[in-house]
Amino acid sequence: MRMERPREVERFGAIRFGGLQKVFELDSGLKNDGLPGKGSTVIQISYEELYEIEKDMAIVVPIRKERLKLIEGVLCGIPHQCLTIIVSNSPISPVDRFAMEKHALEDFCHFVNKTALICHQKDPLFSTAFRNAGYTGILNKKGEVRDGKAEGMIIGIMLARLAGKKYVGFVDADNYFPGSVAEYVHEYAAGFALSRSDYAMVRIAWQSKPKIIKSRLYFRKWGRTSQHTNRFLNKLITDYSGYDTEIIKTGNAGEHAMTTELAMILDYSTGYSVEPYEIVNLMEKFGGVTESLFPEVMKTGVEVYQIESRNPHLHEAGDTEHVEQMSYVAMQVIYHSPLCTQELKKEILKEMYERKFIKKGKAPPKPQLFPALCFISLKSFFKDIEAADCAQLIKEGNL
Amino acid sequence: MRMERPREVERFGAIRFGGLQKVFELDSGLKNDGLPGKGSTVIQISYEELYEIEKDMAIVVPIRKERLKLIEGVLCGIPHQCLTIIVSNSPISPVDRFAMEKHALEDFCHFVNKTALICHQKDPLFSTAFRNAGYTGILNKKGEVRDGKAEGMIIGIMLARLAGKKYVGFVDADNYFPGSVAEYVHEYAAGFALSRSDYAMVRIAWQSKPKIIKSRLYFRKWGRTSQHTNRFLNKLITDYSGYDTEIIKTGNAGEHAMTTELAMILDYSTGYSVEPYEIVNLMEKFGGVTESLFPEVMKTGVEVYQIESRNPHLHEAGDTEHVEQMSYVAMQVIYHSPLCTQELKKEILKEMYERKFIKKGKAPPKPQLFPALCFISLKSFFKDIEAADCAQLIKEGNL
Numbered sequence: 001m002r003m004e005r006p007r008e009v010e011r012f013g014a015i016r017f018g019g020l021q022k023v024f025e026l027d028s029g030l031k032n033d034g035l036p037g038k039g040s041t042v043i044q045i046s047y048e049e050l051y052e053i054e055k056d057m058a059i060v061v062p063i064r065k066e067r068l069k070l071i072e073g074v075l076c077g078i079p080h081q082c083l084t085i086i087v088s089n090s091p092i093s094p095v096d097r098f099a100m101e102k103h104a105l106e107d108f109c110h111f112v113n114k115t116a117l118i119c120h121q122k123d124p125l126f127s128t129a130f131r132n133a134g135y136t137g138i139l140n141k142k143g144e145v146r147d148g149k150a151e152g153m154i155i156g157i158m159l160a161r162l163a164g165k166k167y168v169g170f171v172d173a174d175n176y177f178p179g180s181v182a183e184y185v186h187e188y189a190a191g192f193a194l195s196r197s198d199y200a201m202v203r204i205a206w207q208s209k210p211k212i213i214k215s216r217l218y219f220r221k222w223g224r225t226s227q228h229t230n231r232f233l234n235k236l237i238t239d240y241s242g243y244d245t246e247i248i249k250t251g252n253a254g255e256h257a258m259t260t261e262l263a264m265i266l267d268y269s270t271g272y273s274v275e276p277y278e279i280v281n282l283m284e285k286f287g288g289v290t291e292s293l294f295p296e297v298m299k300t301g302v303e304v305y306q307i308e309s310r311n312p313h314l315h316e317a318g319d320t321e322h323v324e325q326m327s328y329v330a331m332q333v334i335y336h337s338p339l340c341t342q343e344l345k346k347e348i349l350k351e352m353y354e355r356k357f358i359k360k361g362k363a364p365p366k367p368q369l370f371p372a373l374c375f376i377s378l379k380s381f382f383k384d385i386e387a388a389d390c391a392q393l394i395k396e397g398n399l
Numbered sequence: 400m401r402m403e404r405p406r407e408v409e410r411f412g413a414i415r416f417g418g419l420q421k422v423f424e425l426d427s428g429l430k431n432d433g434l435p436g437k438g439s440t441v442i443q444i445s446y447e448e449l450y451e452i453e454k455d456m457a458i459v460v461p462i463r464k465e466r467l468k469l470i471e472g473v474l475c476g477i478p479h480q481c482l483t484i485i486v487s488n489s490p491i492s493p494v495d496r497f498a499m500e501k502h503a504l505e506d507f508c509h510f511v512n513k514t515a516l517i518c519h520q521k522d523p524l525f526s527t528a529f530r531n532a533g534y535t536g537i538l539n540k541k542g543e544v545r546d547g548k549a550e551g552m553i554i555g556i557m558l559a560r561l562a563g564k565k566y567v568g569f570v571d572a573d574n575y576f577p578g579s580v581a582e583y584v585h586e587y588a589a590g591f592a593l594s595r596s597d598y599a600m601v602r603i604a605w606q607s608k609p610k611i612i613k614s615r616l617y618f619r620k621w622g623r624t625s626q627h628t629n630r631f632l633n634k635l636i637t638d639y640s641g642y643d644t645e646i647i648k649t650g651n652a653g654e655h656a657m658t659t660e661l662a663m664i665l666d667y668s669t670g671y672s673v674e675p676y677e678i679v680n681l682m683e684k685f686g687g688v689t690e691s692l693f694p695e696v697m698k699t700g701v702e703v704y705q706i707e708s709r710n711p712h713l714h715e716a717g718d719t720e721h722v723e724q725m726s727y728v729a730m731q732v733i734y735h736s737p738l739c740t741q742e743l744k745k746e747i748l749k750e751m752y753e754r755k756f757i758k759k760g761k762a763p764p765k766p767q768l769f770p771a772l773c774f775i776s777l778k779s780f781f782k783d784i785e786a787a788d789c790a791q792l793i794k795e796g797n798l
Binding site: 002023024025026027028029030033042044047048051073076077079080081108111112113176177178179180182183210212215216217219310311312314 | 401422423424425426427428429432441443446447450472475476478479480507510511512575576577578579581582609611614615616618709710711713
């Protein structure tokens with residue numbers, strides 16, 4: 001990987017938001033060539049460096065009814081040295097799709113000589129473990145872990161932590177291009193190679209997201225939803241710094257990774273707001289506006305890297321309802337943040353009324369939030385899920 | 400890279416055609432893990448192994464008016480350790496596109512600390528060098544090197560040879576996904592890692608080639624043209640072996656690579672027939688049907704690897720005329736091969752009449768062929784192009 005250093009940096013309390021970084025080479029060679037030297041804006045992260053970081057990285061793939069062909073492609077794209085963790089929320093009747101996914105993963109692992117973890121989001125062992133830990137917000141009325149990608153991510157983070165991984169990254173299962181998945185993971189590692197803090201996050205901005213328009217591909221650079229979300233997140237920064245900024249380019253980035261240390265101390269929100277809320281929560285926790293629960297992190301600092309991937313992002317088409325929903329929930333979490341100024345609240349409400357997300361005169365309901373996972377006792381949690389296959393594999397070690 | 404061994408092999412004289420190999424992992428780790436062992440059909444080619452081979456590989460990118468955005472993506476996808484050779488046939492007026500390409504390559508090389516070669520197909524130095532070598536078939540009436548991708552490939556092979564590279568591979572410049580380019584190159588290297596002969600070829604079959612049909616992507620596996628070409632090439636083998644075969648899956652593979660030794664002793668044909676003709680010419684030269692000019696190669700043997708890439712192949716759409724033309728010229732070179740039996744000739748003619756490629760009762764004209772490059776004196780050729788920038792870089796070495 002060879003890429004730009006962040007050319008701009010926006011500081012917000014203890015957080016350092018790096019500007020979008022351009023990638024020049026997907027594969028920059030085995031070893032560090034020691035060049036270009038000081039003063040250069042372009043840096044090389046050799047395969048050796050990426051490899052060492054990726055050995056310590058879990059890649060969580062939340063899945064739900066994606067076609068197995070696509071999932072197999074994603075597995076093929078994840079570098080061998082990463083621990084793959086699949087959290088499935090696929091139905092088990094009338095056809096047991098979860099069993100099919102498990103078998104596909106077993107076959108894959110057999111061929112490539114790898115151990116990967118898979119679990120079902122609704123596995124009662126997990127709901128018991130969360131209930132015993134008092135982490136009941138994640139459970140639905142039936143006492144199961146709720147549907148949703150964020151909930152799957154949370155399980156993934158717990159497993160990554162239990163497996164002792166230093167980094168945890170996320171990739172979606174609906175990607176048509178295994179090569180893009182490989183690129184994202186290498187970019188996560190490249191970001192961590194640059195970071196000087198144990199509390200770091202890497203977020204990917206797609207260079208383009210092709211749309212089919214009149215039977216031709218149009219390489220759309222900025223989706224409307226992303227632009228919206230980024231604009232409001234940037235406003236949130238501006239309201240405190242007094243300087244206009246465009247630093248945030250990855251508000252909705254599903255493709256992102258964190259040090260597990262950071263992943264354990266962030267709060268999460270549900271559904272499509274999970275990604276923008278990570279940024280909001282970072283700012284709440286480490287922005288220095290209110291007192292932080294984690295003074296040691298305030299001292300070390302938190303780093304956010306934003307990297308522009310080179311491959312277009314071509315995935316299975318979602319519906320437009322999702323897109324609207326994404327805009328709405330991003331605004332919702334910003335609106336309800338203690339950091340949100342009256343002025344920004346007004347602006348958000350105006351937008352929400354115009355786009356008919358809520359009725360005039362009303363405010364959006366509070367989003368559902370999950371507290372940080374660091375308050376769960378790892379030992380008891382592990383004991384509760386001990387009977388699960390994935391826990392057995394963790395116990396055996398060598399992941 | 401982790402992939403299948405060829406499960407089937409078809410031998411034709413001294414040639415060993417390997418069956419299509421499936422790829423399991425794009426990145427299988429830094430070092431060889433020594434597993435899975437004997438009896439396994441899946442093999443790992445570690446990054447270290449790929450890297451060592453790619454250091455000795457030139458990647459030739461023939462370009463002609465492709466958008467610079469696409470070319471930049473392709474450059475980004477070529478691993479740093481490969482020597483990039485661009486052979487441009489873009490117009491230099493009214494806008495000097497070649498100059499733009501040169502500048503884009505210079506900028507890229509500056510950023511990534513790499514030396515790459517670029518030349519123009521119509522550079523008079525090259526036409527002089529070919530003329531002096533008696534290789535006049537490549538020249539048009541004006542005495543310039545003719546238009547055509549094959550002609551660009553030939554220049555690329557000469558430069559790869561002069562630069563002392565052991566392997567030469569080709570990638571098209573119209574690929575939307577830099578990650579696919581990286582995959583192809585790693586697959587070339589993986590094929591060479593398996594090969595036991597200095598005369599080896601690696602050809603890529605795309606797992607799919609997405610088409611836009613009714614505003615949706617349809618992942619077509621087998622293009623009609625490829626099926627046709629493969630069918631006739633397989634017939635050519637069957638006519639001698641007496642066994643039906645489907646071994647050839649890459650008759651039209653534009654993405655392919657060869658040891659430079661092999662590239663120097665093959666004849667080439669023009670236009671779209673260059674890729675299928677490589678297989679025909681291999682069979683003519685090393686099939687043992689007629690006496691070979693290269694008895695040492697007959698002894699060593701020639702290996703052809705066919706690898707199925709994991710990324711879909713998504714490139715700028717060509718027109719349907721090209722597709723028909725590809726079918727036609729593939730049949731044309733098979734028809735005129737001394738190996739083509741009367742029966743196969745009849746079948747080809749029937750197909751040609753049906754598809755109205757030629758008038759009933761006529762035979763297709765003989766294709767234009769270029770003799771092997773090994774008959775050109777490298778020393779004199781190099782002296783003739785000495786004044787070219789690319790020759791200067793070769794002279795300086797360190798490529």
